[in-house]
Amino acid sequence: MANYVPPVEDMIFLLSNVFDFDRQMAALPGFEEVNTDLAASVLEEAGKFAAEVLEPLNRSGDEEGSRLENGEVVTPKGFKEAYKAFSEAGWSGLSGDPDYGGQGLPRTLQILTDEMVSSANLSFGLFPGLTRGATEAIGHHAGEDLKALYLPRMISGEWTGAMALTEASAGTDLGLLTTRAEPQDDGSYRITGTKIFISSGDQDFGGNIVHLVLARLPDAPKGVKGISLFLVPKFLPDADGSLGARNGLSAGALEHKMGIHAQPTCVMNYDGATGWLIGEPHRGLAAMFTMMNAERLFVGIEGLGVGEAAVQKATAYAKERLQGRSLDGSRPLVPIIEHPDVRRMLLTGRVLCDGARALSVWTALQMDIAGRHPDAGVRNAADGFVALMTPVVKAAFTDFGFETAVLSQQVLGGHGYIREWGMEQFVRDARITQIYEGTNGVQAMDLTGRKLPMEDGELAPRFFALVKESLQSAALVPGAEAITTATAQALDRLERSTAHILARAEDPAEAGAAATDYLRLFALTTLGWCWTKMTVAALSAGADAAPAIRRKPALAAFFAARILPQTLALEASILNGPDSLMALTADDF
Amino acid sequence: MANYVPPVEDMIFLLSNVFDFDRQMAALPGFEEVNTDLAASVLEEAGKFAAEVLEPLNRSGDEEGSRLENGEVVTPKGFKEAYKAFSEAGWSGLSGDPDYGGQGLPRTLQILTDEMVSSANLSFGLFPGLTRGATEAIGHHAGEDLKALYLPRMISGEWTGAMALTEASAGTDLGLLTTRAEPQDDGSYRITGTKIFISSGDQDFGGNIVHLVLARLPDAPKGVKGISLFLVPKFLPDADGSLGARNGLSAGALEHKMGIHAQPTCVMNYDGATGWLIGEPHRGLAAMFTMMNAERLFVGIEGLGVGEAAVQKATAYAKERLQGRSLDGSRPLVPIIEHPDVRRMLLTGRVLCDGARALSVWTALQMDIAGRHPDAGVRNAADGFVALMTPVVKAAFTDFGFETAVLSQQVLGGHGYIREWGMEQFVRDARITQIYEGTNGVQAMDLTGRKLPMEDGELAPRFFALVKESLQSAALVPGAEAITTATAQALDRLERSTAHILARAEDPAEAGAAATDYLRLFALTTLGWCWTKMTVAALSAGADAAPAIRRKPALAAFFAARILPQTLALEASILNGPDSLMALTADDF
Structure with a gap:
């Protein structure tokens, strides 16, 4: 099989030609030194690491899997060394807080790096990904002592993190x-309970494992308003960070999963383990959501990453596999990439991945702006966009990633079903991204039920205005007509659907029934916007641009002609309302 | 997890209330004794066998898998005994030729039995399924000696069959x-070559294994016109059928697959194995297609079967799993089946499966009519419908089955990703049905490129006329309005798309580019027709009908409101033509 080729050229195109990265960074205090040249060198190195160190462990990691020996996790051959190399090269702290040893680079570069790591080895990527999420929750909500003790070691990658919710x-x-969490005289808590589905719950890389555990204090109110967040390390560290006694937590079992076999997903037992409160009592869910929102974007990027790896390999296969006559019958044996239906599968994966990557860059830029822009109004506006896009990126990118993996597997025919070829692993691995960190249905309800009503219902329209602005200027560009027109039609459908849902906000069935279709309609329209922007940028890059840039207008035309028509069906389904879903009683099912 | 419940009530409803089974059978010589009562008792027994004997081996078979020991296949624990019980109960010969010991029952009952076996244990079902396919090819094309020797033992299930093409x-x-196949002096041939992906290529049930092998004679023309079909048994039988010497074929390896782990998919080596020609030299593909068409319908039914099993289990889970508040907020903890988005997933699976089952019954009836009706015109007309529906059933049912399995897995959230719950196995198992027996892309091209032009382009319109007839009479039935109207609109889209493709038959890219979208448009419209017929039948069955019947109009309303809108997108995509697929050169990908 072909090796994974990091799409760095496309990433640089997005930064420099599509999203005006240098000008954006120049406006953000602390990022003045960041520009496309720096980005290029970071991304080149990250891509090299992903392709050369992580990808070679992907298939073998799947076959071997993580296992539990005498209560301790053993990761597959090579993972320990790869993790060490990853940390030593500084990738763990790429966007980490410089006050605690991080490099403090923008989210934009983090998210592009995440994509490449996910393409190369999804199971591996969860280790640094969850560590970063835990780091952010501690950074935002823990006291100074905990921060000083834990953050430097987590940002360096020496210690890893895990989220223990479910x-x-x-x-x-x-x-x-x-x-349960019982307060102790020394200010710590004793944590007791069992959690399931805990990714990176244990490892054999050495160092500590920092669990962020949701639990209830003795006086806690019922429900979500009685949940507190605790930091529970595997080893109790001294004040200087050296590892002390084993804490009372252990991996009781590893989950037997469909995919991400190399990732030790644990059943975790906390048997009176010592922990420390993070943030306010009973406010743990809010603190955890700091981590979960970042994780949700990360999971969306995981979906994109797997999709990209899959479509790359299917494309390489389709160029080499000889089967069937040429369309005009003149050549008896041609690469299957000449067959229209094979092209349909490859192009679908390609336009979903390229479009999602563009949207991921824009969303990450909004995060960087929200975090640093000197103007509070600009920060808030960007923050609203991040809130709006979080469920879209999580759910749509993971759906697109899974669909791309399935289509790419299909391109290989029977070989796609055979483990040695690696395509079926993409399907099994991608599948978890649609489920964890809040199922995609939960994301869709977050979009229709919580995000649409934000800013008095003006958040989504504020984004639509931005899209219209792009479409108006693109309408004047020769060669961008097809994508501009199709996106404008999709936006009309999205606006009508949005108004329909908001007008019926008093009926709780409406937002729930529309949710999944609406999120997809939103995502496809937004990708149409990204394809419009990419087309305009590619056309002005001229005929000398790299092949990956020159092909953008043709890809956009495919997106317009063969993908955006889905928005017709989605609008019709949404406008048909919830009645047909709610008619049956539960017994009737 | 809930056990599989054979949908016999629904099957009987389809036979008696929707498709007028008794009257249809009465018109077919040899089937005069067959009626709904007989069907009910056969299906009850088949369902019981599937649920009680086959389903309990499904998960364990997946975990254990088939393996190769000293060159011989060892199937998972219990498979041998289950296969013996299956054959002894007469299921192997249900629709088999009575001249060779079969029961000679209609395809209609065979296909419904196949569905239940596939729901219970897809890997198991391939053994009798492939044996039946091989039996049919031998029955149609082999000489009397071969038929007399092989057919009785294959129809009884004592010997199994395999197809060796790839x-x-x-x-x-x-x-x-x-x-290669080299003629020997005694009239036999020596077969030499290696085949891959050979389902049921070996087993440990005892008896013989009859391989139908495609190979080339020494004087064969190149390409498909130089392929001949050979019968190559694992053991060379005496004239009385007792097993003699081991023939020169062996399973070189088992394929490592994404799913159907219990099924021994073999790499088969033929090292000068003795075989006998079936049919004419160089005409092997035609003979094999007898088998492949029946197999394609069977594979479609496999997809339906897995989907049905998956949606049943997801529904049972959704009724029991408590999570989240009721829609009106009044109850703090409700079964998740109350949530609209969960209903969307379950209802989608339910309407796809019920609709597909109806179409499978109609298609099987056409096969029975094509095989037995005294009027040659009626036989030919039915045969045309079978030709038209074969790619639709194969591709759409397996797509629907996979989609249903994925949605059903999603209903279980994280538990759906864990092996013990069994949902992820449905996804892995269903996936092969979209690939083998001709990928679904190949089916779609068969539909647009070969089936549409049949009968001078009048085959599809002949079917559409039948649909219109149903819609006209349904339009008068109170309560059937929604599904009738939505199906009529879908049919308009399908007719326009059909005309579009036929009008551009000179452009080979057109039929290929439209194929997959067109097949889905065709399938959804046809399912709309089936839902219309079911609605009318259920409404006239009245309020006393069984719950599975009474709910049909509400399910049809969901199909109309939330599934049929897809036809809007499919038509738009088809009418946009092939240009956007063909614009890039292969290098540009």
């Missing part, structure tokens, strides 16, 4: 969780 | 195959 009876509905 | 470099394009 219990057997408390998944989407965290209000049901029963893990 | 080679490493010859998949979709069978013209590339290189396996």
Whole structure:
């Protein structure tokens, strides 16, 4: 099989030609030195690491899997060394707080790096990804002592992190969780309970493992307003950070999963483990959401990453596999990439991935602006866009990633079903991204039920105005007509659907029934916007541009002609309302 | 997890209330004794066998898998005994030729039985399924001696069958195959070559294994016109059928697959194995297609079967899993089946499966009519419908089955990703049905490129006329308005798309570019027709009908409101034509 080729050229095109990265960074205090040249060198190195160190462990990691030996996790061959190399090269702290040893680079570069790591080895990527999420929750909500002790070691990658939320009876509905925290005289807490589905719950890389655990204090109110967040390390560290006694937590079992076999997803038992409160009592969910929002974007990028890797390999296969006659019948044996239906599959994956990458860059830029822009109004506006896009990126990118993996597997025919070829692993691995960090249905309800009403219902329209602005200027560009027109039509459908849902906000079934279709309609329209911007930028880059840039207008035309028509169906389905979903009683099912 | 419940009530409803089974059978010589009562008792027994004997081996079979020991296949624990019980109960010969010991029952009952076996245990179902396919090819094309020796033992299930087509470099394009057949003085042939992806290539049930192998004679023309079909048994039988010497074929390896782990998919080596010609020299592909068409319908039914099993389990889970508040906020903890987005997933699976089952019954009835009706005109008309529906059933049912499995897995959230719950196995198992027996892309091209032009382009319109007839009479039925109107609109889209493709038959890119979208448009419209017929039948069955019948109009309303809108997008995509697919050169990808 072909090796993964990091799409750095495309990333640089997005930064420099599409999203005006240098000018954006120049406006952000602390990022004045960041520009496309710096980005290029970071991304080149990250891509090299992903392709040369992480990808070679992807198939073998899947076959070997992580396992539990005498209560301790053993990761697959090579993971330990790769993790060490990853940390030593500084990738763990790329966007980490410089006050605690991080490099303080923008989210924009973090998210592009995340994509390449996810393409190369999804199971591996969860280790630094969850560590970063835990780092952010501690950074935002923990006291100074905990920060000083934990953050430098987590940002360096020496210690890893894990999020311990889910219990057997408390998944989407965290209000049901029963893990208890009892205050001790020394200010610490004793944590007791069992959590399931804990990614990176244990590892054999050495160092400490910092669990962020949701639990209830003795006086906690019922439901989500009685949940507190605790830092529970595997080893109790001294004040100088050297590892002390083993804490009372252990991996009781590893989950047997469909995919991400190399990733040790643990059933975690906390048996009176010592922990420390992070943030206010009973306000743990808010603190955890700091981590979860970043994680949700990260999971969306995981979906994109797997999709990109899959479509690359399918494309390489389709160029080499000889089967069937040429369309005009003149050549008896041609590469299958000549067949229209194979092209349909490859192009679908390609336009979904390229479009999603563009949207990921824009969203990350909004995060950087929200975090640093000197103007509070600009910060707030960007923050609203991040809130709006978080469920879209998480759900749509993981759906697109899975769909791309399935289509790419299909390109290989029977070989796609055979493990050795690696395509079926992409399908199994991508599948988890649609489920964890809040299922995609939960994301869709977050979009229709919580994000649409924000800013008095003006958040989404504020984004639509931005899209219209782009479309108006693109309408004047020769060669961009098809994508501009199709996106404008999709936007009309999205606006009508938005108004329909907001007008019926008093009916709780409406937002729920529309949610999944609406999120996809929103995502496809937004990708249409990204394709419009890319087309305009590619056309002005001229005929000398790199092949990956020159092909953008043709890809946009495919997106317009063969993908955007889905928005017709989605609008019709949304406008048909919830009645047909709610007619049956539960017994009738 | 809930056990599989065979949908026999729904099957009987389809036979008796929707498709007038008794009257249809009465018109077919040899089936005069067949009626709904007989069907009910056969299906009850088949369902019981599937649920009680086959389903309990499904998860364990997946975990254990088939393996190769000293060159011989060992199937998972219990498979041998289950296969013996299956054959002894007479299921192997249900629709088999009575001249060779079969029960001679209609395809209609065979296909419904196949669905239940596939729901319970897809890997198992391939053993009798492939045996039946091989039996049919032998029955149609082999000489009397071979038929007398092989058919009774295959129809009884004592011997099993396998189809050996694919080679490493010859998949979709069978013209590339290189396996050789050299004539011997005694009239037999020596077969030499290696085949891959051979389902049921070996087993440990005892008896013989009858391989139907495609190979080239020494004087064969190149390409598909130089392929002949050979019967190559694992053991060389005496004239009385007792097993003699081991023939020169062996399973060189088992494929490592994404799913159907219990099924021994073999790399088969034929090292000068003795075989006998079936049919004419160089006409093997035609003979094999007898088998492949029946197999394609069977594979479609496999997709339906897995989907049905998956949606049943997701529904049972959704009724029990408590998570989240009721829609009106009044109850703090409700079964997730109350949430609109969960209903969307379950209802989508339910309407796809019920609709597909209806179409499978209609298609099987056409096969029965094509095989037995005294009027040649009626036989030919039915045969045309079978030709038209074969790619639709194969591709759409397996797509629907996979989509249903994925949605059903999603209903379980994180638990859906864990092996113990069994949902992820449905996804892995269903995936192969979209690939084998001709990928779904190949099916779609068969529909647009070969089936549409049949009968001078009048085959599809002949079917559309039948649909219109149903819609006209349904339009008068109170309560059937929504599905009738939505189906009529879908049919308009399908007719326009059909005309568009036929009008551009001279452009080979057109039919290929439209194929996958067109097949789905065709399938959804046809399912709309089935839902219209079911609605009318259910409404006239009245309020006393069983719950599974009474809910049909509400399910049809969901299909109309939330599934049929897809036809809007499919038509738009088809009418946009092939240009955007063909614009890039292969290098540009």
